[in-house]
Amino acid sequence: MTSSVPSLRRALGVRDAVVVGLGAMVGAGVFAALGPAARAAGSGLLYALAAAAVVAYCNAMASARLAARYPVSGGTYVYGRERLGPFWGYLAGWAFVVGKTASCAAMALTVGTYVWPGQAHAVAVAAVVALTAVKCLGVEKSAWLTRVVVAVVLGVLAAVVVACAGSGSASGGRLATGLSGGVGGVLSGAGLLFFAFAGYARVATLGEEVRDPARTIPRAVPLALGITLVVYAAVAAATVAVLGVDGLADATAPLADAVRAAGVDGLVPVVRVGAAVAALGSLLSLILGVSRTTLAMSRDRHLPAALAAVHPRFQVPQRAEIAVGAVVAVVAAFGDARGAIGFSSFGVLVYYAIANASAWTLSSAPRARALPVLGAVGCVALACALPVTSVGAGIGVLALGAVAYAVRLRARSS
Template sequence: MTPSGTELRRTLGVRDAVVVGLGSMVGAGVFSALGPAARAAGTGLLPGLALAAVVAYCNAMSSARLAARHPASGGTYVFGRERLGPFWGYLAGWAFVVGKTASCAAMALTVGAYVWPGQAHTVAVAAVVALTAVNYGGVQKSAWLTRVIVAVVLAVLAAVVVVCLASGRANAGRLDVGLSSGAGGVLQAAGLLFFAFAGYARIATLGEEVRDPARTIPRAIPLALGIALVVYACVAVAVLGVLGADRLGHTAAPLADAVRAAGAPGLVPVVRAGAAVAALGSLLALILGVSRTTLAMARDGHLPGALAAVHPRFRVPHRAELAVGAVVAVLAATVDVRGAIGFSSFGVLAYYAVANASAWTLSPAPSARAVPVVGLLGCAVLAFALPTASVAVGAAVLAVGVAAYGVRLRARRRGE
């Protein structure tokens, strides 16, 4: 039970919730994830995208059902705690906060790399400070800004698709589906592409700020995921048709290279600007989601209690937001976190594994349990198909969290 006077304000409807989800998904991932995925899967890129979408759909439906039943800030941290027990909720929260904090820093550095490559770290820190200030002013302001960002990004992506497909340089033969890198390559590509789908969790973590959550959340999550899938599929087909799997797999800026190859070099600066705006949208929503999970964990004593404070005027977890912003700013200023994206994917998949296990407990009916089972198995397979270094680092960080939980539990028992 949330103490009286510390509840967050319910201001988000279906449209705003969908926009928050899209702002998290249709972000920097679509500008950067296609290259590494193509390098892993080769001609199996599109099957990898389809597999990532299936796992994301199962996770989305499990999250939607859980969020409607437990409409409180914290997402799977709350779901795991309520359905499976305190440890599983804590594990999900730990995986989310640590993994997504690294993602925040990566998105901030993406902004810097596109806006001012020579001063990427400085721009990244400035972006974190500015968006933390926006979130501090209230979730409704964040939703409004996200709506603008989503509109700009979708316009840029639409331009990329039209230019590539209408250029005459797109070759349908490059879309032939094959397994040039084997099933393992397709699975690894799916794990990397899943990173770009994971934003719908933001809708669930904002459950305490959504109007009529039992109706709004189950509608908003599938809508946001469906729109993102259509966008990703169109972009993947257009870029793959122009560049081919091999060339796509060896470019750091696939969309910019695609429009250049399509004979529209004048569009490259627009694509670069769109990538920067997309990264800002992802960063905004990520900081929003991480701060809400931090709030929920602080309420339960897993993080310092001061982080559970809610601003008396803006009704937002202001201390949690400032703490998350400070940590992300330090990372963005001092660390190259591009290598942490693989770890972030591992953490996110662990987070959703707990979500699916939690959804499995909602109903004993076999039909109701089919989606959580597929989602749980999919998360496990994709997590361990990631690069070995990502799996090793991810497992080690989760183990640190488990050890900390055990130490805290023993100390609490000794004090009773």
């Protein structure tokens, strides 16, 4: 990338970067992923949460090191390209853009389902349009809105934990761990829970908009991940204590069902509002990350070059943001949120496997290479343990991307 390419404004400090990471993680995933994970992992749910956190930590540290070295938009698309070669960078970017676009649509539909179930698709489209407009006004506006969303969601989750823990229905015996779902079930549950952790490196994707990235990113990423792990562990323990693992697995709206079982019916509407707000926060952060990866891929002509334009006043990739918002709106208008968690998790796990492989090349010291190796192995294991339909769809999408890359390469050489 030459110096003539317009760059984005570095406006995010440590606090804003942590908030962006929290907005991506402490979102709709905790409202939606606990039930499917409990069905897969059974009594090993807390083990699954721990496994997902370990893999996420390895990935987070790999992303932080790489982002400090390459503080530009694009995340692992850039890291893979610079450390492993153009194809691996392209494959990472392809997996991220396609998987996260589907995830964006799922989050938009989650908003619609909680706000107005009868018009879920219409509300989803309206949410996408509104958030795209906010993003086009500059990354500072997005960070401010994310801060509000994080505050609301953390407040709601704290209320859920207090209500469940203080309920007469809570029983510590329900927290007993085991392996009723087997090791495979734990890994599958961890892969599904990874969906809820997958925003920890969003600030790395926004590396070109972070002040002093060599200092800010390595501090912000693990801090955001640590806060999220504490929150998720508290919520998982509180809901299991009230519902039990089987009850949590059967719950359609786990947190709402938990506070209802705890006898605090008045909190149910608050949880519904919190879920909608959380989905909005996740949607905002997801579109933000996808548009920046789209920007980076457009700069290298893997996507239309027109999407690489940066607005001269707001210094954001408005064309990329509008294009991503338009695609997400179409998918949200006609699509279905079912299966999105597994599909998104597969794509993101591939993305971070490439990130870990890229981080492995940064140093030849065994200690420096230990975390990337653990992270890469963990990503592959969790990806393979996901539901068969998710794995099959993910492999198909990756193959389609590889074919498109090969066709484009041949066209260039001819």
